[in-house]
Amino acid sequence: MSEVLIKIRGLKFSRGDRVIFNNVDMDIPRTGITAIMGPSGTGKTTLLKLIGGQLRPDAGSIEVDGQNIHQLKTRELYELRKRMGMLFQSGALLTDLSVFENVAYPIREHTKLNEAMVRQLVLLKLNAVGLRGAMDLSPAELSGGMARRVAMARAIALDPMMIMYDEPFTGQDPISMGVLVKLIKSLNDALNICSIVVSHDVYETMSIANYVYIISAGTVVEHGSPEDIHSSDSEWTRQFMEGLADGPVPFHFDAPPLFDDLFAVSERRRG
Amino acid sequence: MVNNLLDRIQALGHGTLAALSRLGRANVFLMAVFAGLSGMLMRPGLLVKQLFSVGVQTLIIIVVAGLFVGMVMALQAYYALVDFGAEDSVSVMVVLSLLRELGPVITALLFAGRAGSALTAEIGLMKATEQLSGMEMMAVNPVERVVAPRFLAGVISMPLLAAIFSAVGVMGGYLVAVQMLGLDSGAFWSQAQSKVELFEDLGNGMIKSLVFGFVVSWIAVFEGYDCIPTSEGLGQATTRTVVYGSLAILILDFVLTALMFSK
Known part of the structure; x- marks a missing residue:
């Protein structure tokens, strides 16, 4: 099995006249936390949507687990997405479902497990993010940090091979920021998966990342281990x-x- | 001067292209919704839930509007016909105008304002809060799970609501004509019975409301799904649903009436 889970080659993408990515190459390893950093508006979230197949590049290719994601048929893409977890900035919880039902949603959609098994799985996932006690609450009753933790529990519901975190620390108080940093690290280590953290929070992201890409003005300006980045003279x-x-x-x-x-x-x- | 003219021509071209591409997107989207309908058969619960929020929750406004429209129709018909001594025909006028025109059209207009705008706002807000993207990333097709049940619920609800509107309207007409103005009850019903044809009047009215239901639901779900995911974009989309929906109803009503009732 290849060590590289996501291989991006010659990626070009623009919105109207504005070039977002111009010839970007990246290799994201199968395990460990890869941070993608850069100032606001550099297209970090766009990159995650390209990896998830929600957007189509103008040129270049993105391979996820050996499959070129933009050449897959819809059915194949959906099969691949079952092995991807994504944490949106807002959490993107379904507002008409309770916390429990939100975490149960992907399990109910994609498996035929009986109700007792679903309940056990959901409770375990919620316990992992420390919110088992909040299972009966509705998303509107959660704080921003809690909503992201529930979304994390939902993202790991089907035991994915990778999780993409879109700006997980933005707008969080120091305590929930600390909780999220710890959770991303501990989930990644416990599940031994690929975590991609898109962020501009330098300190928090560098403290847990194994590898860092810095992007700006449509290209990768620097990449390497956190130590390499710290000692960079660019x-x-x-x-x-x-x-x-x-x-x-x-x-x-x-x-x-x-x-x-x-x-x-x-x-x-x-x- | 020349530049100004060129700018205007260019703007016209841009506007036309944008409108055409939007129409194209709406049609592609409709095909996706049709494809999503088959997947929904496995989950009838989703449809039942939407039938409740789209249909049942629109019922009150339909019943109240129907009652008063029927009552006003009876009053107007009475005042117009009494001069000719033809007040016994009040029921014919009330029933035929309700079944052929007012039932389907007013129901559809109210539906566009009440349920259509709610559908657009709900789907648009789900888009703005990334819930639709979230579903896609969970390998769940949002068109199948979110849009298709709402669309189908709209199409099913409209003829039923129009039928209730007309039935309540006839009752309203009866209240005014018989109870208030003192017309003969037997004459009221027998006149109506002798003039109303099952297919010609009732059937065509139902077909109209089915077409209106289809078009209004299509506009509502498309506007929600295609909206710019900001508060301003969502507001514009909701307005467009009501404006385009209402215009489509009135224009289609003319076309359908011309096709159905031409001699």
Whole structure:
């Protein structure tokens, strides 16, 4: 079995005139946590949707477990997705179902297990994320962090080979952030699967990642182990990791020189 | 000047292309919904749930509207016919206009406003909160699980609601004509019975409401599924459902009437 679970080659994708990815290559290993980091708006979530087959690239290929995901028939794609888990930023829980029913949903859809077995599985999954006691609550009664944990329990319901986390730490208080970091790490280690964490929270993500890709302006600007990234002398990586206001990503939005602009205004008034 | 003209032509072209591609998407989407209907047979519970929220919860507004429309029709018919001494024909006017036109059309308009907008908002909100994407990633087809039951529930509910609207409307007409204005009860019913044809009037009215149900449900689920997943986009989609739905009903009503009742 190949060590690489997801192989991305020559990926190009654009929305309208805006190029999101321009010739991106990536290898994501079968086990361990791979972090994909970059500033907001670089297309990190888009990348996950491309891997999940929800979007189609303009060029290039994405292979998941040896299968080119964009050449699969719908039925084959759905079969492959049964082995993928995805955690959306909002949790994406079904609002008309309880916490228990949300976690039971993929099990009921894809297996013919009896009710007792479904219950046992759901309770075990909920216990793993510490929310067995919340099984009768509705999604509206959960905090953002709890909703993500329920979504995690749902994502591991069918024992997938990989889980994709879309910005799991965004908008969380320090405690639930700590809980999520610990959970991603412990689930990955316990299930020995591939976890892909898309995030711009540098500290939390680097603390659990085994391998890191940094993307910006449509390309991979740096990749390697967290230690490699920390010791990188790339100007771009330094700006992102240290949160510097100015650098390769400029502080000022593209504009003509200040003097010209001021002069243009006074000219306009006079005219 | 020339540039301005070119810009306008370009904008016209863009608008036309956008409208055509939207129409194309709506048709492809309808095919997907049809494909999803077969998968739904395995889960009749989904349909029953939607029949309740789309059909049963629209019932109150249909009954109240039907009652008052029937009552107003009887009053108007009475005032128009009494001058000619033809007030016994009030029931014919009430029943025929309800069965042929008012029942299907007003039911469909109310349905578009009440159930259609709710369908669009519900599906659109599921899209905005990534629930539909979440289902796709769980290898569950959202068109089959979410859209198809709602669409079918709309198509089934509309003729039933229109029938109830007409029945309640006739009762309203009876209340006004017989109980309030003192017309003879026997004449009321016998006149109606002698003039109403089973297929010509009742059947055609049912066909109309079935067509309206199909079109309004299609518009409602498509607008929800195709909406821009923001609060503004969702608001626009809900408005479009009611506007396009209502216009489609009125235009189709003319077309169907011309086809059905031409001599």
